[in-house]
Amino acid sequence: MRHEIEPGSLLPLPPATFHILIALAEEDRHGYAIIQEVAARTRGEVRLGAGTLYRSIQRMLEQGLIVEVRERPAPEQDDERRRYYRITTFGRDVAKAEARRLAQLVRLARASGLVAPQA
């Protein structure tokens, strides 16, 4: 599908997209769970709004970074309104490329003295 596209061509990723990819890196989640996961990981600093989330999801589906999954959890834990999303291989590649890019930026900042060197 979209794997002719170079992961690098999608960089830099919008911050919301990157956070969503990170949240889906370990397991499939539904929308609200993604929001909560992102809030937890960033200790409340990044709070995704529902509008931002779903607009990003819409784009990420088109770009092939994530897919919607059919498998659902047990009925007692499920809400039929929820839809579950899974990161694709391509999505992982793109997330890794973005992480490398951000790390490179931090290295540059450290080298110029803007940021204190790692202890």
Next chain:
Amino acid sequence: MRIYRALLRLYPSSFRGEYGEEMCAIFAERLRGKRGFFATIRLEIDALADILPTAFRSHMDLLRQDLRYTARTLTGAWGFTATAILVVALGIGATTAAFSITDHVLIRPLPFPRSQDLIALWENQPHRGISRMELSPGNFRDWKRLSTSFESMGACSTFSMNLVGTGSPERLDMAYVTWELFPTLGVAASVGRIFTAGDDSPGAAGTVVLSDRLWRSRFAADPNVLGHKVILNGDPYEVIGVMPGSFRYPERETQFWTPFRFAATAFTDRTDTYLSVVGRLQRGVSLASARAEMQVVAKEVERAHPKENARTGATVGRLHDELSRQSRLLLTVLFGASLGVLLISCTNLANLLLVRALGRRHEFAVRLALGAGRERVIRQLVTESLVIAVVGGALGVGLALAAGPLMVKLVPDALPIAQTPPVDLRLLGFAAFVTVATALAFGVLPAIRVCGEAASAGLQADARAGAGRRTEALRGALVIAEVAASVALLIGSGLLIRALWRLKDVDPGFRSDGVLALRTELPLPKYERTDLRVQFYDHVLSEVRGLPGVSGAGYVSALPMLWRGGIWPISLAGEPPDPADARMVSVRYVTPGYFMAMKIPLLAGRDVASTDTQKSPFVAVVSESFVRRWWPEENPIGRGFRVANDDRRVVGIAGEVRVRGLERESEPQVYLPAPQVADGDIIGYIPKDLVVRSSVAASTLLPSVRAIVGKADPQQPISDVRMVAEILEAETTPRSVQARILMGFAATALVLAGVGIHGLLAFGVSQRTREIGVRLALGAQSSEILSMVLRRGILLAAVGIAAGVTIAYGAGHAMKALLAGVSPADLATFAAAGAASLSMVILGCLFPALRAVRISPLTAIRSE
């Protein structure tokens, strides 16, 4: 929760359908965790802050998608795209061009502060049929003194003067003004100052204010121009100021202003009327109350001066409304016609879009079946029509600007506005508005209709066969509208062209071919003595007549149609003076040779002669209408009458001349010998226009005439050089420009309507290919197929023509004032328009009909 659901409606419906429920679920989850009113409000605000930007961006995402798709589909169908863009461009171009003129002349306020408070005041004498007359200085002074409705009042009078001082002597249009005029208008000088009360007292030194144009052309925009001395008609004046470039008053060509400096005697003669008066309303005073007050004031002045001001009232109206009714009507008709063209191009566009959408029904059906919302498909179609409209609109604005030089000829000279309408945000805003309205109104309709059909027809294999009956009816109605509008336009412009021809056929009373005219306005007080002027005329005329090729030359007060005034009452010998003064004539002073030069026939008696001097009996030559009206059964030669303070004896009868122009009735004319006037009297009528009839080209003749004038008086400049034929041309220029423009509109409309019919029938034929093939296979004759196809086209056209004729009849009556006597139901025009429309219809039907006949039955059936 309700609020949140309402906010979700800001998203495109496709997005809402996909993610709406989840978003509501998330919001509900968050709401559960909050306690208290403020916490809830805080949550709603956060939701709003999230939804607004993301909803906007979602719409932009869709727009980008639609634009990409539109670009692909439009460039893949060049024929359709080019046609649609051209159609839109024609409609929007016509409307924008007409709007720019109409707005500039009729709608925009005059370029003065609070211009709606500027009021023009005139005297009127209804018993003489005079609704507007300039004021005399005496009446102006009294009206100003006695009225309370105006915070200030000023007056002006236009003249030409010889300017000597920098460069060669030049004759320029100027205006005398009272000092309050500029403050009344609310204008100030851009350099120096305007006039003050001291400047217009009788003993004051001569002062002049220049126009910006004159300052730049004659004084090289010298910032030290103040204090500069110039000679105007032989007298010294000092330049005290320069007006801004945007100031044009009272006419576009006015080049400088100087104060009146009335002598005390100027106020006594209340029949000497030459002041154009403008006043500024006091704040809070309405036009109606000012009007009422001025009637009372006029009555009071009449009581004080019962003889001169007998039955003289006041006409009061807004300065902006001073445009003649004819000019106003002309522009309104133009704008209406342009809307007709717009309507036709819009219906054409709608038809084009509808056909195209119909051709893509299968595609839409597939998309709908795959889950695209109806709204999404409609949205994409509307985007397509917006793109076409925007490109067409831009092209249309370009067309309108290109038509500028033609349209500016419709801007009247006598208004204090610029010649060229401005191209500004207002105009572009109008064009943008029309463009978007076109796109939405005529793009949405086809889109909705076709989507409805695609949805209901589903994916049936033969969904291609037969567009819905309602759609066909709609398309038919659109074509009828197009034909009706184009027929109405054709008839309207045809009527105006007939009026134009009729005017051109009117005999002006003189022959203008090969006659050169130029003006030598002899200045006062240098030429106050009659004998000095006569000397000048004699010198010039005797030498001019000796030039090779010249067959006649003479002087006249002013040429007909250039000067339409100069009206005096007369009283016939042996009768008491008529207190009502109902007998009015137009008076001109002439030298011998004038009639010959202008080829005005002498029907009886003789011309004025060199023997008619200041000392010999005073005589006159009168026009045939004079005799017809007042001495119908008698020989007028030798009879007496009194005009312009003198008794005269008739010595000749001249042919009728249309002094007031080709369209209006003129008063009878009276010609008086130039020497037969007292020194210093009736100075406004001093002959100044020289006419020379010659077989030699004007370019060869002119230098010789200039040399002769220069020899007679080296200080005398020549101005207003023109061929008399140009004066006649100018009589009909606005009409001929209008006729040309309307014909252009009508031709465009006709072509568009023809294209519309062609499109309709061609589509119909392509839809019925199988049916026609079957018929042919079963033995139908070509003629039957032809008549089947033509029948529809001709029926639609017939209804359209009938509707168009009805509209045209009504419109013709509405613009009767413009038709110069041509009947609004002029048979020849209607017949010609009907024939043209019919030809267009037949042409439009022909190709589809021929194509239908050439259908091969085998191919038609096999193609299914």
